[in-house]
Amino acid sequence: MTTAAENLYKAQHLHEMEGKKWAVYNPKNKERIDLPIIYGFNNGGSSGFYSAVLLAEDGTELGGHACSHECYMENDLGILEGSREDRHEGFRKHYPDGYQMAFIIKDNVNNHKGLDAAYQKNQIKDKRKEEAKNL
Helix, strand or coil: CCCHHHHHHHHHHHHHHCCCCECEECCCCCCHHHCCEEEEEEEEEECCEEEEEEEECCCCEEEEEEECCHHHHHHHHCCECCCCHHHHHHHHHHCCCCEEEEEECHHHHHHCHHHHHHHHHHHHHHHHHHHHHCC
């Protein structure tokens, strides 16, 4: 059960984030469709302790965060413009020619084609790492 204080904090957070767009880093002024995507998504959990994950289009995991509610994930992961500059330093190292951010809510995680493609690439990378370790 949530408390009145938790509800107030959530409402204030949602008001503060209202209207913010997903961040885009585009130093070469490419067409947006040509920029790779860094997906943030709710990877599940339980009430008060959800797992937020960042996965690049190429399958590289770029971070994660524990959140009490899905509504905090976009800000905490650096998905929104002006949020988490510390995370964007790493994103720019991974994609120096630019990237765009996207957030996938938990209800859409299992049927999002772009996220699924990134996940499949991630699994191939993990398998190769495991195989290399066993050589």
